[in-house]
Amino acid sequence: MKSPMKKHTNDVILESSTTFITFIIFLFAVYLFFAGHYTPGGGFIGGLVTASALVLVLLAFDIQTLRQILPVDYKQMTAIGMLISVLTASGALLFNVPFFTHAHDYFNLPLFGKTSLHTAMLFDLGVYLVVVGVTMTIIQTIGESD
Amino acid sequence: MIAISDIFVAAFALIGTFFSLVTALGLIRLPDLYTRAHAASKSATLGVMSILISVIIYFVAEDGFFSSRVLLGIFFVLITAPIGGHLIARAAYYSDVPLWKGSVQDDLAKNPEHVNPKKRSTRK
Numbered sequence: 001m002k003s004p005m006k007k008h009t010n011d012v013i014l015e016s017s018t019t020f021i022t023f024i025i026f027l028f029a030v031y032l033f034f035a036g037h038y039t040p041g042g043g044f045i046g047g048l049v050t051a052s053a054l055v056l057v058l059l060a061f062d063i064q065t066l067r068q069i070l071p072v073d074y075k076q077m078t079a080i081g082m083l084i085s086v087l088t089a090s091g092a093l094l095f096n097v098p099f100f101t102h103a104h105d106y107f108n109l110p111l112f113g114k115t116s117l118h119t120a121m122l123f124d125l126g127v128y129l130v131v132v133g134v135t136m137t138i139i140q141t142i143g144e145s146d
Numbered sequence: 147m148i149a150i151s152d153i154f155v156a157a158f159a160l161i162g163t164f165f166s167l168v169t170a171l172g173l174i175r176l177p178d179l180y181t182r183a184h185a186a187s188k189s190a191t192l193g194v195m196s197i198l199i200s201v202i203i204y205f206v207a208e209d210g211f212f213s214s215r216v217l218l219g220i221f222f223v224l225i226t227a228p229i230g231g232h233l234i235a236r237a238a239y240y241s242d243v244p245l246w247k248g249s250v251q252d253d254l255a256k257n258p259e260h261v262n263p264k265k266r267s268t269r270k
Contacts, residue, residue: 013229013232013233014229014233017225017226017229021222021225021226024218024221024222028215028218031215
């Protein structure tokens, strides 16, 4: 993690704990995202928790390291999230039902068995991407300005 | 009728609240930042973990529901709270917060790689 900027402090404890705490936080965010339909959680809080995991990486290392780990443009991520949400909502128009009508059905997935899949989850995926994208855009923009 | 689990729930909850109270008393009574960080990071961690253990036992005994989130919370507090205490104490040391006047040992002051080694005042 040699950055061009001079870095005096020896952050071994913070950095090595961040490397696995980030995975716990990210796992919890994925759990919150998928649990949102039946228990508290959902796209918004899942996105915020994911953003907090990324902010922890940003605190322990620096902004170049985060770009190396996750080379995504967060503004594009926001746009893709919006697109997914709008397309999910307008997909209902293809089936001659009102805008935003959701559908769900039961499928036999190979690993999970009988699972209820709901198109509201796709909408939630869009919300998730928008929240992560907006939060990280705000924080990176503030962090980069000198 | 009192089940055995009730005793465990009450015992862990009481231990947790006792250690939380000890934390609060330590934050008020101890003289400088380093001893306070010691009190806050150690006994608060133990207090919160005991209360969460009590929560796990309560829901397993009452509803038969094992909450893995609370287990993850115990694990998470166990890892992060001491690191928080360490970082606060280190940030204080590097910004030259004085030690308590009764402190007898300061090995880090002899470290030549110390960031910005100002003359440390221990307030005689």
